[in-house]
Amino acid sequence: MIKGIIFDYGGTLDSRGVHWSEVLWEGYQQACVPIDKATFRTAYVEGERALARERIILPQDNFHTLLLKKVALEIGYLPEQPNACTRDRWVEQIAAYCDNAARACIDEARPMLEQLHERYPMMLVSNFYGNIDEVLRDYGIRHLFKGIIESAVVGVRKPNPTLFRLGVDALELPAEQVLVVGDSLRKDIEPAEQLGCHVLWLKGKGWTEEEDRQTHPHAITHVTEVTDWIEKL
Numbered sequence: 001m002i003k004g005i006i007f008d009y010g011g012t013l014d015s016r017g018v019h020w021s022e023v024l025w026e027g028y029q030q031a032c033v034p035i036d037k038a039t040f041r042t043a044y045v046e047g048e049r050a051l052a053r054e055r056i057i058l059p060q061d062n063f064h065t066l067l068l069k070k071v072a073l074e075i076g077y078l079p080e081q082p083n084a085c086t087r088d089r090w091v092e093q094i095a096a097y098c099d100n101a102a103r104a105c106i107d108e109a110r111p112m113l114e115q116l117h118e119r120y121p122m123m124l125v126s127n128f129y130g131n132i133d134e135v136l137r138d139y140g141i142r143h144l145f146k147g148i149i150e151s152a153v154v155g156v157r158k159p160n161p162t163l164f165r166l167g168v169d170a171l172e173l174p175a176e177q178v179l180v181v182g183d184s185l186r187k188d189i190e191p192a193e194q195l196g197c198h199v200l201w202l203k204g205k206g207w208t209e210e211e212d213r214q215t216h217p218h219a220i221t222h223v224t225e226v227t228d229w230i231e232k233l
Helices: 020-030 037-053 063-076 084-117 132-139 162-171 185-195 209-213 225-231
Strands: 004-007 122-126 147-150 178-182 198-202
Touching: 004 162, 020 037, 020 063, 020 084, 037 063, 063 084, 063 132, 084 122, 084 132, 084 225, 122 132, 122 162, 132 147, 147 162, 162 178, 162 185, 178 185, 178 225, 185 198, 198 225
Parallel strands: 004 122, 004 178, 122 147, 178 198
Antiparallel strands: none
């Protein structure tokens, strides 16, 4: 039944289904940044908007470099600005924490990805900043994917199902033979279902309490469950 697989990246392979704002918030706490979570979330949103407006992340940036730029932007939106020395220390500590967290998640997912790669063609479909190819190469998993459909490159963002349609077309398979694995019910699972794909929702800590209350019959709690789920078909 399944002859090809599409994976989301951010939140799916690199954070165990946890929204990346939560990982960054842990990094802020580890660096002892004196702000509350509401203030952090406001800075996070403003930082994301800035990254969408301007080409700050470059194709050659690995994830650590991305994080250095991203966190520096976020801290620039804090209501009380630290001195330069403190700011640079926070940026470096938070970026290192989050990069290490992502690498640990990739290392956990790697055996599963390698096993699936031997059996199925795989694509990556992601809302990302234009550098995901370099991120995957730096983490040593780029060769496992036939190709990448990235929002910053194609000019379309999920939940627009066009991204998944491009992934399905690249696999050269009917949607009914493709499994989509993602961490967002709204951005991954629902648009993939619109196309007729099989879906697996990696359900972790979301952005809102409403998201955390949502359910789906094809929900998993760890990305390594993908292999077991396929075996049951």
